[in-house]
Amino acid sequence: MTVRVRFAPSPTGYLHIGGARTCLYNFLFAKSQGGTLILRVEDTDLDRSSRQFEQAQREDLAWLGITFDEGPEIGGHVGPYRQSERHKIYEEVATQLIANGHAFYCFCREEVLERKKAAALAQNLNPAYDGTCYGLTAEEVQDRLAKGEEGVVRFKVPDKSYILHDLVRHEVVFPAGMVGDFVLLRSNKMPTYNFCCVVDDIKMKITHVIRGEDHLNNTLRQLMIYDALGATPPQFAHASLLIGKDRQKLSKRHGATSVAQYREDGYLPEALLNYLCLLGWSHPAEKDVFTMSEIIPLFGIDRFSKSSPIYDLEKLAYINNQHMRLLSVEELASRYSAFTTTHSMFLESPTDWKHRFLNLFKEKAQTLKDFEMYGTQLLSLELESGEEVDQILAMPTTKSIAQFLVDVLTPVVATIPFVTEAQVGAWMDAMKNTLGVKGKPLFLGGRLALTGQPHGPDLKILSSLTPSKILLERAKKLLQKLNS
RNA sequence: GCUCCCAUCGUCUAGCCCGGUCUAGGACAUCGCCUUUUCACGGCGGUAACAGGGUUUCGAAUCCCCUUGGGAGUACCA
Numbered sequence: 001m002t003v004r005v006r007f008a009p010s011p012t013g014y015l016h017i018g019g020a021r022t023c024l025y026n027f028l029f030a031k032s033q034g035g036t037l038i039l040r041v042e043d044t045d046l047d048r049s050s051r052q053f054e055q056a057q058r059e060d061l062a063w064l065g066i067t068f069d070e071g072p073e074i075g076g077h078v079g080p081y082r083q084s085e086r087h088k089i090y091e092e093v094a095t096q097l098i099a100n101g102h103a104f105y106c107f108c109r110e111e112v113l114e115r116k117k118a119a120a121l122a123q124n125l126n127p128a129y130d131g132t133c134y135g136l137t138a139e140e141v142q143d144r145l146a147k148g149e150e151g152v153v154r155f156k157v158p159d160k161s162y163i164l165h166d167l168v169r170h171e172v173v174f175p176a177g178m179v180g181d182f183v184l185l186r187s188n189k190m191p192t193y194n195f196c197c198v199v200d201d202i203k204m205k206i207t208h209v210i211r212g213e214d215h216l217n218n219t220l221r222q223l224m225i226y227d228a229l230g231a232t233p234p235q236f237a238h239a240s241l242l243i244g245k246d247r248q249k250l251s252k253r254h255g256a257t258s259v260a261q262y263r264e265d266g267y268l269p270e271a272l273l274n275y276l277c278l279l280g281w282s283h284p285a286e287k288d289v290f291t292m293s294e295i296i297p298l299f300g301i302d303r304f305s306k307s308s309p310i311y312d313l314e315k316l317a318y319i320n321n322q323h324m325r326l327l328s329v330e331e332l333a334s335r336y337s338a339f340t341t342t343h344s345m346f347l348e349s350p351t352d353w354k355h356r357f358l359n360l361f362k363e364k365a366q367t368l369k370d371f372e373m374y375g376t377q378l379l380s381l382e383l384e385s386g387e388e389v390d391q392i393l394a395m396p397t398t399k400s401i402a403q404f405l406v407d408v409l410t411p412v413v414a415t416i417p418f419v420t421e422a423q424v425g426a427w428m429d430a431m432k433n434t435l436g437v438k439g440k441p442l443f444l445g446g447r448l449a450l451t452g453q454p455h456g457p458d459l460k461i462l463s464s465l466t467p468s469k470i471l472l473e474r475a476k477k478l479l480q481k482l483n484s
Numbered sequence: 485g486c487u488c489c490c491a492u493c494g495u496c497u498a499g500c501c502c503g504g505u506c507u508a509g510g511a512c513a514u515c516g517c518c519u520u521u522u523c524a525c526g527g528c529g530g531u532a533a534c535a536g537g538g539u540u541u542c543g544a545a546u547c548c549c550c551u552u553g554g555g556a557g558u559a560c561c562a
Contacts, residue, residue, distance in 0.1 A: 010561080012562080152560055169488095183560050186560040190560085193561070197562090212556095213490085214555090216489060217489090220487090238489085279496070305496095309496060314512055316512095363524065388522090456522070458522095
């Protein structure tokens with residue numbers, strides 16, 4: 001039997017980091033088994049769902065590099081893949097369930113139900129539907145419906161216990177009496193989650209359901225429906241849930257939770273995937289930087305962890321940096337070009353400059369956005385302040401270094417937009433010889449004069465990437481400061 | 485309240501199923517040293533955990549029970 005799994009998001013918001021992780025696990029499982037991955041849009045909540053969100057989520061998924069074999073816009077032989085377009089199917093199944101006594105029409109008013117529930121809770125009893133509408137005949141139902149009365153279809157919960165054989169949790173026993181008769185079809189004829197989920201998983205021939213632990217309890221209801229329908233349930237795997245630093249459900253309070261935000265912040269999709277994958281699954285060789293294609297043959301549900309990881313992205317920056325280094329400089333240049341809109345110097349520079357710039361900073365940059373910061377620094381005329389700068393300022397040789405650099409740069413800026421590494425090297429040598437400066441005072445003074453900063457990457461390369469005009473300005477500025 | 489799930493360094497985790505090889509391993513973060521005429525990268529090293537109690541056993545991080553703590557569900561949301 002070929003594996004068929006699905007990712008079933010609700011288009012009620014942007015793609016959430018938790019959803020992306022669930023989707024990734026389904027993707028990896030499908031790929032590792034040579035199976036099929038289906039995208040199913042769960043848009044039965046008409047008020048909260050929108051096509052805009054559906055579209056946005058699909059774009060985020062595409063950015064991540066997760067591809068589907070079947071879905072809306074892709075097609076497939078068990079469609080349609082939007083639940084709102086499948087309501088006929090659900091109605092048919094509901095009718096069938098009513099016919100064989102597994103479901104019934106209910107006309108109880110919401111406020112009456114609320115009151116009964118509150119009363120049960122007050123007595124520490126489990127609130128369950130009390131069976132008021134059990135006795136309604138088919139004629140009575142037709143009659144009330146014809147008169148325009150609003151009714152729902154409820155599932156008649158059997159009084160027995162169920163056992164779930166979960167791939168992650170192993171044997172989970174749900175005792176009888178855990179839930180009351182729940183709604184299958186709302187008064188607007190739209191199905192509820194547990195109902196359409198089961199119907200679709202059967203009709204779409206899903207073999208494995210990999211989802212968050214928040215659905216563990218729902219599985220009981222779903223098991224009951226499979227039972228009533230005489231269908232064999234798929235294999236279930238309930239992965240741990242991502243939680244925030246305060247151990248609460250992940251929300252906006254914990255920082256960026258949408259995939260789109262990470263894209264904007266300059267994270268690489270492969271790094272995000274890598275990090276997300278590690279939150280709840282472990283590499284058999286304990287490797288922690290890897291690509292998805294590399295782990296597909298190793299992926300398995302048996303390495304899922306049961307406990308909920310705290311989503312705290314300490315490690316994401318590290319992984320992102322590692323993935324940026326893994327990229328060829330050509331590839332990095334193309335990614336960064338697509339990313340930045342503000343770093344015009346980069347976009348307008350020749351390829352050679354781009355590559356040298358990226359190579360110089362990629363060891364340190366944690367996100368693509370960091371390159372923008374380095375780009376800004378490259379053109380900054382500001383002289384940094386601080387203790388270390390003061391120390392360099394206090395060196396008696398710094399002034400002559402600044403003077404030397406001003407003298408040597410002034411005649412060339414008009415004709416040479418960028419100096420070479422060799423030129424900078426030659427000037428340093430010249431200063432050593434003519435000024436008699438050497439060692440730390442020379443290098444520190446030179447760095448401050450040329451970059452305005454006490455620290456930074458290789459001075460010669462850095463200088464060769466900086467417009468010579470800027471270099472001169474900085475040297476002049478330092479000289480002025482020392483003269484005043 | 486009731487039901488279900490979970491519990492190893494600050495964080496992600498390995499080990500747990502098939503008790504001894506665990507004075508509990510790795511990674512991130514952190515600290516120190518080396519390297520680098522700066523910073524970073526890199527290398528080396530350090531600090532740091534089996535929630536508590538009890539059972540079984542010659543022996544428990546590993547099996548069982550209880551307690552505690554956390555999470556989820558208890559909707560005409562998904």
